[in-house]
Structure formats: C-alpha cells, structure tokens
Amino acid sequence: MSWGRKSVISVPYLWLTLFFLVPFVIVFKISFSEMDYAIPPYTDLFTWADEQLTLTLNLGNYAYLFTDDLYIRAYLSSIRIAAIATIICLFVAYPIAYVIARAPSATRNALLMLVILPSWTSFLIRIYAWVGILKNNGLINNFLMWLGIIDQPIAMLNTEFAVYVGIVYAYLPFMVLPLYTNLMKLDNSLLEAASDLGAPPWKVFLTVTLPLSKAGMIAGSMLVFIPSVGEFIIPDMLGGAETLMIGKVLWQEFFNNRDWPVASAVAIVMLLLLLLPITLFHRYQARELEN
Amino acid sequence: MGKKVSSLGKTYLTLGFIFLYLPILILIIFSFNESKLVTVWGGFSTKWYGELLNDKQMLGAAWMSFKIAFLAASSAVVLGTMASIVMVRMGKFKGKAAFASMITAPLVMPEVITGLSLLLLFVAMAQTIGWPAGRGMLTILIAHVTFCTAFVAVVVSSRLREMDVSLEEAARDLGAPPWKVFFLVTLPIIAPALVSGWLLAFTLSLDDLVIASFVSGPGSTTLPMVVYSSVRLGLSPKINALATIIVLLATTGVLTAWWLARRVETQSVNLPTGDS
Amino acid sequence: MTQDSQPMLEIRQVSKNFGGLTAVKEVNLSINKGEIFALLGGSGCGKTTLLRMLAGFEIPSAGAIFIDGEDISQIPPHKRPVNMMFQSYALFPHMSVAQNVAFGLKQEKNKLSKPEIAKKVLELLTLVRMQDFAQRKPDQLSGGQRQRVALARSLAKKPKVLLLDEPMGALDKKLRSQMQLEVVDIIESVGVTCVMVTHDQEEAMTMANRISVMHDGEIMQVGTPSEIYEFPNSRHTAEFIGSVNIFDATVTQLEADYTRLSCADLHVPIQVEAGVNAPLGSSLGIAVRPEKITMSQVKPELTDNWLTGMVEDIAYLGGHSVYYVKLASGKRVMTIGTNNDRHEQKVTWEDTVYLYWSITSAVVLYR
Numbered sequence: 001m002s003w004g005r006k007s008v009i010s011v012p013y014l015w016l017t018l019f020f021l022v023p024f025v026i027v028f029k030i031s032f033s034e035m036d037y038a039i040p041p042y043t044d045l046f047t048w049a050d051e052q053l054t055l056t057l058n059l060g061n062y063a064y065l066f067t068d069d070l071y072i073r074a075y076l077s078s079i080r081i082a083a084i085a086t087i088i089c090l091f092v093a094y095p096i097a098y099v100i101a102r103a104p105s106a107t108r109n110a111l112l113m114l115v116i117l118p119s120w121t122s123f124l125i126r127i128y129a130w131v132g133i134l135k136n137n138g139l140i141n142n143f144l145m146w147l148g149i150i151d152q153p154i155a156m157l158n159t160e161f162a163v164y165v166g167i168v169y170a171y172l173p174f175m176v177l178p179l180y181t182n183l184m185k186l187d188n189s190l191l192e193a194a195s196d197l198g199a200p201p202w203k204v205f206l207t208v209t210l211p212l213s214k215a216g217m218i219a220g221s222m223l224v225f226i227p228s229v230g231e232f233i234i235p236d237m238l239g240g241a242e243t244l245m246i247g248k249v250l251w252q253e254f255f256n257n258r259d260w261p262v263a264s265a266v267a268i269v270m271l272l273l274l275l276l277p278i279t280l281f282h283r284y285q286a287r288e289l290e291n
Numbered sequence: 292m293g294k295k296v297s298s299l300g301k302t303y304l305t306l307g308f309i310f311l312y313l314p315i316l317i318l319i320i321f322s323f324n325e326s327k328l329v330t331v332w333g334g335f336s337t338k339w340y341g342e343l344l345n346d347k348q349m350l351g352a353a354w355m356s357f358k359i360a361f362l363a364a365s366s367a368v369v370l371g372t373m374a375s376i377v378m379v380r381m382g383k384f385k386g387k388a389a390f391a392s393m394i395t396a397p398l399v400m401p402e403v404i405t406g407l408s409l410l411l412l413f414v415a416m417a418q419t420i421g422w423p424a425g426r427g428m429l430t431i432l433i434a435h436v437t438f439c440t441a442f443v444a445v446v447v448s449s450r451l452r453e454m455d456v457s458l459e460e461a462a463r464d465l466g467a468p469p470w471k472v473f474f475l476v477t478l479p480i481i482a483p484a485l486v487s488g489w490l491l492a493f494t495l496s497l498d499d500l501v502i503a504s505f506v507s508g509p510g511s512t513t514l515p516m517v518v519y520s521s522v523r524l525g526l527s528p529k530i531n532a533l534a535t536i537i538v539l540l541a542t543t544g545v546l547t548a549w550w551l552a553r554r555v556e557t558q559s560v561n562l563p564t565g566d567s
Numbered sequence: 568m569t570q571d572s573q574p575m576l577e578i579r580q581v582s583k584n585f586g587g588l589t590a591v592k593e594v595n596l597s598i599n600k601g602e603i604f605a606l607l608g609g610s611g612c613g614k615t616t617l618l619r620m621l622a623g624f625e626i627p628s629a630g631a632i633f634i635d636g637e638d639i640s641q642i643p644p645h646k647r648p649v650n651m652m653f654q655s656y657a658l659f660p661h662m663s664v665a666q667n668v669a670f671g672l673k674q675e676k677n678k679l680s681k682p683e684i685a686k687k688v689l690e691l692l693t694l695v696r697m698q699d700f701a702q703r704k705p706d707q708l709s710g711g712q713r714q715r716v717a718l719a720r721s722l723a724k725k726p727k728v729l730l731l732d733e734p735m736g737a738l739d740k741k742l743r744s745q746m747q748l749e750v751v752d753i754i755e756s757v758g759v760t761c762v763m764v765t766h767d768q769e770e771a772m773t774m775a776n777r778i779s780v781m782h783d784g785e786i787m788q789v790g791t792p793s794e795i796y797e798f799p800n801s802r803h804t805a806e807f808i809g810s811v812n813i814f815d816a817t818v819t820q821l822e823a824d825y826t827r828l829s830c831a832d833l834h835v836p837i838q839v840e841a842g843v844n845a846p847l848g849s850s851l852g853i854a855v856r857p858e859k860i861t862m863s864q865v866k867p868e869l870t871d872n873w874l875t876g877m878v879e880d881i882a883y884l885g886g887h888s889v890y891y892v893k894l895a896s897g898k899r900v901m902t903i904g905t906n907n908d909r910h911e912q913k914v915t916w917e918d919t920v921y922l923y924w925s926i927t928s929a930v931v932l933y934r
Contacts, residue, residue: 004469009381009390012374012440016393019437023408026415040414096307099300111304113549118311120490120541123498124515125534128522129314132321139317142331172311192624193657195644198674198724204645207670211661223399230401232501237522247403254407254505264411267404278396285395288449 024271031264032057042261061265071249071266075273078246081160081235082228085167086221089175092168093220097179098209101186112180119173127166127237134162134238158240166234167224175220182216183209215284222281226274246270315538322531339532346529349517356497356514359428363435364492368485370436371443371492376473378444379451380459397441406505409434413506426508434506435499439492446491450484451477483552490548494541573636575600575760576621576728581630583616583784590616592784593630598728598777603754603761605775607768609807613784614764618730621762622651634727645674650726654733656717658705664716665701668692671724691719694753711742718750722757729754731763735770747773768808772796780804801934805854812860812900813932814853821847825926827871828853832896838871839929852932859928860902862890862914863921873923876900878916892920 033042045057065071100111118126133139134156141153156162186209194204228234232247239245246266254263322340326333343349374394378387397405413423413430423429458480462472478485500515507513522530574597583591591613598604606614619625621632623644631640639647650671658667668688672679679687692698695715705713714734721729734750735743751774754761765771771778772792779789780803788795788804799805802813816828816837826843827836828851837853845851867873879899880891885906892900902922904914914920 005381008373009377009384012370012377012444013386013390015370016374016390016437016440019409019412019433020393020397023412026411027404027408030411040418092307092310095300095303099304102300109549109553113545114308115311117542117545118315120494120545121315121538122515122518122534124500124518124522125318125530125537126314128518128526128530129318129534131522132526133314133317137331169310169314187655187657189653189655189657190659192622192644193651193653193720194659194670195624196622196647196649196651197671197720198645199670200645203674208659212659226399227401230403232403233519247401250403250407251501260411263407267407270401271404274401278399281399282392282395285398285445286391 027264027267030261031061031268032059033261034058034060035259035261040260041258058261061261062269064262065265065269070244071246071269074244074246074249075269077244078229079273081163081243081245082167082225082231085164085171085228086175086225088164089168089171089224090217090221093172093175093179094217096172097176097183097216100176101180101183115176116173123170124233126170127233130162130166130169130238131157134165157238158242160239160243162238162240163235163243163245166238167228167231170234171224171228174223178219178223179213179216182213182219186212215287218280219284219288222277222284226277226281229274230270315534318531319535319538322528322535324528324531327528339528340536343529343532343536348512349514349529349533352512352514352517355428355511359432359435359513360493360496363432363439363496364489366432366436367439367443367492368489370440371488372447372481372485374440374444375448375451376477379448394441394444397438398445400438402499402501403505405438406434406502409437409502410505426506427511430506430508431503431511431513434502435492435496438502439495442491442495443485443488446488447481447484450481454480486548487552490544574598575602575635576762577633578617578621579631579633581617581620581627581632583613583620583625584628589784591620591627594784594786596779596786596789598760598762600760601758602777603751603763603775605771605778606762606764606781607766607771607778607807608781609766612781614766614781615732616784617781618651618732618762618764621728622649622730623647648727649730650721650724651730651732652714652717652721652734654736656705656713656737658713658716658720660705663702663704664692664697664708667705667716668720668723671720675724687723691723692716694722694756695719710738711746714738714746714750718753722753722759726759729759729761731761733765734763734774735765735767743770744773750774772808780807782807798930799854799932802852802854802932805852805930805932810857810901812855812857814855816851816853818843818845818847818849818851826931832894832898832900833872833874835869835873836871837929838926839931840926843931845933854930854932855924855928857889857901858903860900860922860924862892862902862904863923864914864918866921867923869923872926872929873921874900875919875921878914878918878920881914881916890914890920892922 029045030042033045035041036043043058096115100108100115103111131138135141136153136155136157138157140156141150144150145153190208190212191204194208195201199207230247230250231245232251235243235245235248236251239248250263250266250270253259253266321332323335323337324331324333325336325338374390378391378394381387409430410426413426416422417424423433454477458476459472462476463469467475498515499513500519503513504516504519507516518530518533521527576596576598578594578596581591581594582589594613594617596604606617608614616625620627620640623639623642627640631638633639634648639649659670662670665685665688668691669684672684672687688701689698692701695718697712697715697719700708700712700716705716708716714737731750735746738746747770763771763774775792777789777791778795780787780795782803788800790798795804796808799808799811805811805813814830814832814837816830818826819829819836820827821842823842825841826839828839830837830853839853843851866875874894876892876894878890879893882889882891883906887903887905890902890904892902894900900922
C-alpha cells in the first residue's frame with residue numbers, strides 16, 4: 001500500500017476509532033465499576049495491591065437494572081412508543097413520498113425541499129412549538145372550547161399521545177427521504193408492465209410498488225425507530241412525568257443521581273437492544289453504497 | 292415514476308405540509324405578541340426581540356454555538372470527504388467493514404449514548420494522559436466533529452458514487468498524480484456535495500443539546516443549552532423571537548444554497564434525452 | 568386475406584401533442600390479423616409514442632384506435648386486449664420467472680385455478696424454451712433468456728395484439744440476429760398480430776411482413792420490406808433504408824414510356840422508365856442504389872445514365888468493397904464491387920472510372 005493511500009485511510013479511521021469506538025469500550029468498562037464519591041465518581045476496575053493486579057468486576061449495576069422494575073418498564077415502553085411512532089410515521093410518510101416521486105420533475109425538487117426545510121431549524125424549538133399547541137390552555141384546547149365542542153380542556157401535553165406527535169413531527173423527513181429515493185429508483189416500465197398485464201392501479205401498487213419499496217421502508221423505519229428509542233428531548237418536554245422512556249432515565253441517572261456506572265449499564269443494555277436494528281440499517285446503507 | 296398526481300394526492304400533500312409548517316408559523320406569530328402569554332394574543336409588539344438582543348447570556352451562548360458549529364462543520368467536511376473516498380474509491384482493505392459500520396452507526400445512535408460515551412472517554416483521557424485538561428469548547432467540538440463526519444460522509448459518498456470514474460482515470464492517464472487528480476478533477480465535481488455536507492454539519496452542530504450537555508464544562512454553554520433551561524421554566528415569547536430568527540436564517544441559507552445548486556445543475560445537465 | 572374481412576388493428580387519424588409539441592401527426596394505419604408490422608424510424612420520430620398509445624399509456628389527442636372493430640382509445644391499459652414486451656423487458660425483479668409469466672393470468676376476471684395457471688405457465692415457458700428456469704429470479708438470467716421470459720409473459724393472456732418495443736435493443740449484435748428469427752418463429756406459431764417498434768432497418772426487414780417508415784410524427788411510406796427498399800417514395804425513406812446516391816435533376820423531355828432529365832453531375836442526361844408525374848422543367852430527385860451501379864475503366868457506349876470520376880476511397884468489407892467516386896462537380900457517388908477474385912484488385916485509388924446503370928434502376932423521388 002502506498003504512503004498516500006495509507007494516510008488517507010488512517011486519518012478518518014483513527015479519528016472514528018478513538019472518538020466513536022473506544023468510548024463504547026470505556027462505557028462498557030465503567031458499567032462494571034461502582035459508584036464512588038470521588039472525581040471521577042466511580043471505582044477503578046483494576047487495583048494494584050500486594051504486587052498483584054486485581055480485576056474487580058461488579059455486576060451489581062446490571063443486577064440493579066433487572067431488580068428495579070423502573071428500568072425494565074422504561075426499556076419496554078421506549079421500544080413500544082418508538083415502534084408505534086415509527087409505524088404512524090411510515091403511514092404518514094409513504095403517501096407523501098409517493099406523491100412527490102410521481103410529481104413532474106420540475107416541482108419534485110421544490111416539494112422535497114419543503115419536506116426537509118423544517119429539519120434545518122432547531123429540533124428543540126420545533127418540539128417547544130408543540131408545548132404551546134398541546135397544553136391545557138394551548139391552541140387546540142382553546143380552539144375547541146371556542147367552537148363549543150368541549151367545555152373541559154383535553155389533557156394532551158404530558159401524555160404518550162404528545163410523544164407520538166413529537167416523534168412523528170420531528171422524524172417525518174427521515175422517513176420520507178429514503179422512501180422517496182427508493183420510489184424514484186422504481187422503474188416506471190415495471191408499473192406499466194403490471195398495468196399492461198391487466199392489473200388495476202391499486203393492484204399495481206400492492207403487487208409491484210409496495211414490495212419493491214421494502215428497502216426504503218426498512219431504512220426509513222430504522223432511521224426513525226433507533227434514535228426514538230433513546231430520545232430524550234421529546235419525552236422530556238412533551239411526555240411529562242408519566243411517560244417513561246429510557247433516554248430520559250439515563251439522563252436523570254447521570255445528571256440528577258450522578259450515578260455514572262448505572263448510567264453506563266443503562267447505555268450498554270440499550271445498545272444491545274438496538275444492535276439488531278442498527279445491523280439492519282447498516283446492511284441497507286452498505287447495499288446503497290455498493291449500487 | 293410517472294407524472295400524474297391525483298387531486299387526492301395533492302390534498303394529502305397539502306395536509307402534510309400544514310402539519311409540518313403550522314407549528315412553526317404559530318411560533319413566529321406569537322413572537323410578535325404583546326402579552327407574555329404565548330398562546331393568547333395581546334396585540335402586536337416587537338419588544339421580545341429587543342429583550343432577546345439585550346440578553347447577554349443568550350448572545351454569548353449563540354456566539355459560542357456559532358464558533359463550534361463553524362469549526363465542527365469545516366473539520367467534518369475534511370474528515371467526511373476523506374472517509375467517503377476511503378469508502379468509495381479505495382477498494383477493499385483490511386478493516387473496511389469495521390470502518391463502514393463506524394460511519395453508518397453514528398447516523399442513528401441515540402444521542403444520550405453518544406454523549407455519555409464521549410464524556411467517559413474525555414474523563415478517562417484526562418486521567419491517563421492529562422489531555423483534554425478540562426471540558427469545554429474543545430470537547431464539544433471533538434464530539435460534534437465525530438458525529439457530523441458520518442453525515443458528511445453519507446452526503447459526499449453518494450455524490451462520489453454518481454461521478455463518472457473515467458474522468459479521474461482520464462486525468463491519471465494524462466499524467467496527473469493521485470493528489471492532483473483529487474484537487475483538480477474530483478474536488479470541483481463533488482464541490483456541491485461538500486457545500487451541502489457543510490451546511491448539514493453546521494446545522495446539526497448548532498442544534499445539538501444532548502451531546503453538548505454531556506461533554507460541556509463550566510463556561511461553555513451553547514445556545515440549545517440556554518434555550519433548554521429557559522423553556523424548562525415555562526414558555527417564553529423570547530424563545531419565540533429566537534425561533535423566528537433561527538427559522539429566518541435557516542430558510543434563507545438553505546434556499547440560497549438550493550437555488551445556487553439548481554442553477555449549476557440546470558447549466559450543466561440541460562441536454563435533451565430519450566426517444567419519441 | 569379477403570377484402571371484406573376487417574383489420575385486427577385500425578388507427579384512424581391519430582395525433583398526439585405534448586404541450587406545444589406534436590409527437591404523432593394524423594396517422595392512419597390498418598394492420599391485418601396475424602401480421603407482423605414494424606414501425607421504423609429514427610429517435611424522436613413518434614414511433615414509441617404511437618406504440619404507447621396502442622398500449623394505453625398515452626391517450627391520443629385526436630383520432631381513434633380500433634381493435635377487432637372496437638374503439639379502445641379511452642380504455643385504460645389494464646383493460647385492453649393488448650400486451651407489450653418492453654424494451655427493458657420490465658421483468659418484476661422480486662418475482663421468479665414463473666411468477667412473472669403467471670402475473671397476467673392472475674389478473675383475469677374469471678381467474679383460472681392454481682394448477683391450471685401452473686400448467687399454462689409451463690406451456691408458455693416450454694414455448695420459449697425456458698422451462699428449466701422457472702424458479703430463477705430475473706437477475707439470474709442472461710439478456711437472451713430475459714427476453715424469452717418477457718415474450719412468454721406478454722403472450723400469456725393471448726392478446727389480440729402483441730406490442731414489441733425495440734425487441735432487440737438490449738441485446739448484443741450476434742445474439743440479435745439469432746433472436747430475431749427465433750422471436751418471429753414463436754410469434755408465427757402462436758399466430759398473434761404483432762406491432763413492433765424499431766430504429767434498426769435490418770431488424771424491421773428481417774422480422775416484419777410490412778414496414779411503416781415514420782419521420783417527424785408522420786408516416787412516410789408503408790409497404791413490404793422489398794417495396795420500401797426498391798421503391799422508396801421520398802428522399803427520407805431512400806436515405807433511411809440502406810445506402811443511396813441521390814442526384815438533383817430537372818425534367819427536360821417527357822414521353823409516355825420514358826423521361827429524360829438533366830443533372831449537373833453528369834455530362835449526359837439521366838433517363839428513367841415511364842413518364843414522371845411532373846411538368847417539364849420541374850426539379851426531382853433521382854435515387855440509384857450503389858449495388859445497381861456498374862463500374863468500369865472503359866468508357867461505356869451509352870447515350871444516357873453514365874458518369875465519370877476518380878476513385879477517392881475504397882472500403883474493403885470482405886465479400887464486397889464499397890468505392891467512393893468523386894465527380895468533377897465535387898459530388899461523391901457510392902458503388903459496390905464484388906470481390907470475386909482473391910488476388911486481383913482491378914480498380915485502385917486515384918483511378919479514373921466510369922459508372923453506369925440501366926434505365927430500370929433509377930427511382931424518381933418527388934419529395
């Protein structure tokens with residue numbers, strides 16, 4: 001290998017290894033240590049005493065995760081909320097991607113731009129916007145009471161419903177984009193062939209379009225599902241105390257309880273749970289890279 | 292795909308855009324509200340903009356965020372472009388699969404995990420090699436460069452794959468060494484992707500709350516952190532005013548970039564294609 | 568074909584506009600049952616648009632299309648008794664060969680039972696000699712195999728009219744000539760009426776019974792391959808099909824059984840058989856195919872139809888050579904010499920030669 005080639009490979013390689021891969025090893029290590037009132041606030045795994053190196057692995061953090069049912073409930077409800085939100089997102093996004101992909105090429109780019117544009121403004125502020133809309137004396141309740149449909153405000157903020165709205169709203173473009181890319185690649189002559197062979201439009205969609213957009217649906221779903229499982233801002237701002245999500249638990253464990261080892265164990269278990277979806281997403285990305 | 296959009300499709304799309312834009316529009320409208328209540332109209336006023344401009348903490352954080360975003364985006368473009376070249380043009384090498392996962396994983400990794408892991412790394416490094424001595428702008432910058440690199444790599448490598456390899460081969464055939472081929476042929480062709488990659492990285496960095504909260508230290512408060520602590524205390528029209536400014540800046544920035552890119556595109560690929 | 572039996576496919580005054588552009592202009596065609604009919608023309612001539620109107624992917628801006636006496640112009644593609652073999656074959660990548668062929672059968676109103684469909688699929692695959700590949704996916708097939716599957720799929724529903732869009736477009740040259748005959752055999756064994764679109768004159772002449780030459784959305788000429796080649800009716804057709812020398816000439820003598828014309832490229836007049844349908848003094852094109860011209864190094868004893876020039880270029884093509892002869896006027900005339908002697912090359916570069924042709928060889932082009 002030439003010197004130039006080596007150096008081009010090694011710079012990003014080393015950077016990502018040091019700042020992306022190694023940190024996980026450290027999280028893994030610290031998840032086996034104990035909380036300590038020191039700086040940093042955890043004990044060392046390795047101790048040097050009597051000329052002997054001792055490795056103390058403390059499985060207590062993991063045991064703790066499985067004894068206190070708060071954690072298990074948080075994991076389960078995170079996965080449930082993320083999964084439901086992903087499915088809603090898929091149903092909302094598919095027709096959008098489909099209509100844009102079928103639009104005349106002149107307007108197609110502009111429509112796509114309009115879908116992406118909100119993502120370029122602050123995520124935090126877009127979620128904040130929904131607080132004002134959903135709260136008890138917020139816009140929706142005020143509007144419905146003004147119409148006389150209800151006389152008591154409906155509690156929407158600080159419910160799971162608000163979290164679904166938040167996730168769908170914030171992650172919609174991430175679902176639309178891979179679907180759109182996939183639908184654009186769909187050869188129009190395949191649709192014409194199906195129609196030529198006697199399939200009415202709805203059947204063309206079910207037998208050709210839908211199966212051939214599977215890759216886009218998987219990619220989009222993973223782009224929404226994986227970050228949603230660990231989402232912090234949305235459950236924190238819209239979900240209230242009732243909504244249990246693991247990203248929020250980790251945050252509180254770290255910032256409020258200052259228990260770094262337990263936070264690390266929470267992170268490691270979350271990572272293990274997400275390993276399968278991440279692999280799925282990676283496989284799709286790799287296939288995209290090949291073609 | 293075809294060229295026919297039914298009226299049903301148009302209606303659906305319109306509803307979709309209302310869902311996407313109405314919250315932002317409401318945010319903007321209430322930034323001009325006289326009343327402190329963000330959901331009840333109390334008359335037109337621009338006083339919240341004035342208050343925003345006098346908020347020293349907010350301005351300081353904004354400047355900090357801007358500096359970090361600028362540096363992070365610029366470094367991520369360099370690293371991300373290198374990473375794309377490694378992925379698309381370097382063929383097979385030992386450890387390529389691992390490299391590919393390190394590029395795609397950050398795209399979906401929950402921010403709390405990335406934030407926590409980087410913090411623990413910085414703490415461990417400070418303990419063993421004494422660097423980085425404290426946490427602050429530098430550690431936020433490193434964290435942002437890392438996840439932005441992945442996004443830039445995705446944008447740039449898709450452009451790189453579309454590019455005709457024979458252009459590079461022609462340059463090599465005419466005697467240009469690899470580095471010259473890159474700077475004289477490849478770089479000008481993929482330049483639009485670098486610009487969009489930079490803009491994406493800049494926005495992502497400017498927008499990040501979770502990772503920055505983990506790896507920041509005293510004296511390095513970014514704009515999202517100030518906004519977050521402010522909205523935790525309740526809704527404030529000042530945040531609406533800030534949102535309006537951000538929306539305005541982002542929209543102008545993105546639309547300008549988009550317009551420029553389209554102009555370049557229509558100039559170069561305006562060739563007739565296809566049969567009768 | 569009796570005169571009173573109605574055509575299988577009739578196209579009446581069909582036009583198609585895209586925005587301000589006219590892709591197809593007032594086309595009239597009538598195609599008989601069992602015929603293989605080719606729409607031949609260069610890119611952008613409107614042939615593909617016309618084919619897509621037959622399939623139903625485009626709706627005519629004016630005019631009507633009748634199949635078996637029924638107006639189908641407004642019927643959507645999935646309800647037409649017409650099936651198409653696409654240029655790219657458009658095989659569904661997520662279905663096996665058998666599933667692709669069965670697709671059309673599964674869409675029928677009175678659907679066959681599963682075993683009946685399976686039986687029919689096997690019959691069709693046997694017809695195209697693909698029965699051993701039923702479970703393969705399209706991406707595991709070669710180009711020729713894909714084409715056979717596409718053909719079987721488009722024949723599955725027994726369409727009244729089979730449409731072929733550039734049937735050999737995706738194949739390499741050698742496979743092309745083999746598949747041309749094979750596809751014709753299959754189509755003729757099924758007996759289906761067939762309309763094909765192609766830009767390749769050789770393909771059209773090999774496969775079709777009749778050809779219609781299209782240009783700028785209009786039909787220039789319809790006829791059998793030999794009619795089109797030997798009696799082109801326009802400069803465009805003459806030039807598009809094969810090679811041709813065209814002389815610009817003026818009518819000088821009009822008789823009932825012959826016509827004389829003067830041409831600046833010749834020292835003697837051009838004579839064609841029969842009287843032309845144009846007044847004295849009018850300008851016409853005279854087309855002479857290269858293989859109809861004889862070349863000699865001796866001045867011919869003729870009063871008409873000969874010219875002289877210098878050999879400028881020779882293209883040796885094995886069986887024959889093409890000679891490019893430059894006239895004093897600057898015009899180049901093409902002729903063909905058969906290489907029937909292995910050693911002797913009678914005529915070479917810079918030689919002065921005489922070219923002549925018989926009175927029956929030239930064709931008058933009015934437009």
